[in-house]
Amino acid sequence: MLTRKQHELVCFINDRLEETGISPSFEEMKEALDLKSKSGVHRLISALEERNFIRRLPNRARALEVLRMPERPEKTSPAASAAAPAAAPARGNVRPAPTPANDVVEIPLHGRIAAGVPIEAFEGSSMLAVPAALLGSGEHYALEVSGDSMVEAGILDGDYALIRRTETARDGEIVVALIEDSEATLKYFRREGAMIRLDPANRAYEPQRYRPDIVRVQGKLSGILRRYD
Incomplete structure (x- = not known):
């Protein structure tokens, strides 16, 4: 069971990957989830990693891969409002190489x-x-x-x-x-x-x-x- 913020974050990451093929930056995740600092983003990402919802791709900045998706509620936060089918599986194809970030x-x-x-x-x-x-x-x-x-x-x-x-x-x-x-x-x-x-x-x-x-x-x-x- 994910917390509300964990759910919002994995949906936001997956939506951004589906749209652009590039992981959102930590600053973008912080703003999308209305968090006060990037340390809150790091804690959420670590929790999602431990639950096998996402993983970080080694030796790349801004490189996240969504391994599986939770079921989406009927109403989602603005951070996860991009159109996508409920319980959509993460794409298995290799994504384009992300661009570097300064996180x-x-x-x-x-x-x-x-x-x-x-x-x-x-x-x-x-x-x-x-x-x-x-x-x-x-x-x-x-x-x-x-x-x-x-x-x-x-x-x-x-x-x-x-x-x-x-x-x-x-x-x-x-x-x-x-x-x-x-x-x-x-x-x-x-x-x-x-x-x-x-x-x-x-x-x-x-x-x-x-x-x-x-x-x-x-x-x-x-x-x-x-x-x-």
Whole structure:
């Protein structure tokens, strides 16, 4: 069961895609639903993603795909007033590539994290502006990468690692691992017998092995933001 605003938003997105083949911008969604800020749009989109009504297309700005439609009530809000049959299924065809947008969100920036030897975790906190298209559902934060042990995974010194908060991980995922509640590192996560193994992506570094009781997953890598001087 969707809330009224969730229902209005998925209908508005689907109508715009049917009309133009391009997802509406976050500003357009905010105005159509009479919301006070874009953060409300992000929350609605995340809720619709979790319920499998929409999904974000990776590596594109303003790229949303409607997976299924709820039944439309007899009366819809202005945001969802474009003509369409009740319970219309989302089109399965590939849509035209959306045009870029400048939608950004601010997420906490928790200092520097070692991609080599673990260093103290979460040194201070500020905010980092990130293109919304780089983030999926869930809560995110950013860490500045320090070191070169993940270069073979394309993660370089000075990059910003975008992390989705979670306390669980599967083998082979890149995670932020907090060790003894004081040091953090960015590594591939693997289980090795009774131990946790944190693997670098640089042949010059050795894997790190720890007892499970002293390692806590603090998040999984969602993306990388790189600045060029």
